[in-house]
Amino acid sequence: CVIASAGCKTDVDQLRSVLDIKHKVYEHNHRKTMEVTSTAQMLSNTLYYKRFFPYYAFNVLAGVDAEGKGAVYSYDAIGSFERTAVTASGSGQAYLIPLMDNVIDHKNRNDERRELGREEVVEIVKDAFVTAGERDIYTGDSVDIWIITAEGIEKTSFELKKD
């Protein structure tokens, strides 16, 4: 599974370090890789144990669950989490989430819902970031996209406006 985090980079790096260690310990103790659902709970607890001195990190966790379905979890800074269909965090989240709710999750629409293919969703995500980049001064330069499937993880990047 993949974690993406917005916020203070040092806290994000530290959080990843800590999670990495906990992951390894789990693998040694249980002789298997951590499931997404377990990682989600672990991240929540890790964040909450710093409740009185928080990690300034707003995370999104993504992976494929044991049944092969995609899982996306969104977090606040102290570990409140929820499994959702779409999510975003950071300065541009208010521009991205409504767009994704409507286009990808088909919310508040009257037409019939249809299956979206993989390439189509990647294009929608690219468009969403371009849109956010136009309206949020802090979003720009470039985007990395990780596509996570049961087969594995693929990474693509593309450039945004440099202004």
Added chain:
Amino acid sequence: RRSIHNDNKTRGVRGRFLKMIGTQAAIGSDILDIGSRRAERHSDGVGARAPPMLRFGEPGAFDVPNVPDPAQFCRSNFASASGNKDEGQAVKFAKGTTTLAFKFNGGIIVSVDSRSTMGAYISSGTVKKVIEINPFLLGTMAGGAADCSFWERNLGVQCRMYELRNRKRITVAAASKLLANTMNSYRGYGLSMGTMVAGWDETGPQLYYVDDDGTRLKGKYYSVGSGSTYAYGVLDTLYRPDLTVEEAIDLGKRAIYHATHRDAYSGGINNLYHVTKEGWVKIHSIDVNDMHYEFIEEKKNAMSS
């Protein structure tokens, strides 16, 4: 760096702090040395450099900011209190908002909304504000979302430990007391949690209200959250202990609808549970918007007849 450890020997938070100020001679010297001081304090023979081991039912040691008055610092900068108390804060946390529960002759109805806000932004419209502690106990979430879900999950662990040690299920009174005691130990730190613990034990259906300042009240009905005043209006008017199950479900639904209609911080979906002798059962998940049109129809029919 100081840390607070909840070790159930209630000496009071202040007592622990005074002790720690004494043992940390030079604050600057241990800024880079994150692990060793904590390891010294928690050496239960588990190893000199072992991280603090989790004792079951207690969270691990919590780090606090290295300032003269950590409680005040946390309260003013990291509070997830409901209402506007985190208006000026840089870090906003997710907050939960209208929940209610009432006892009647047929058991307990627990009815909640599902909106979570971070400032004026709705961070989620699908939050599960009823936490299923075990098949006979339900806890509700109002206030800080992370605070509620963490401590109620922790309560679930403590309830299970009780069951294992005593070979019987824990009573609602005891469960709510465990939670209230935990809240009391972190009093003043800016935790925000207004929860109701509802369940059916050997004494019958029980409902307790537990607060982040350690308040614990037994009662017939409660409503918690920013929309609670609206829900109380409806509850106070229509509540009777001899409601039938259908009437009780309708009351729970109606009270939440009115709260979500008038309170900006409440909305989404109404999740309703019924606690019976056999345990809790989830009755429905209805979008409050659909309820609005249902009640309009009802009013129209009532007016025309």
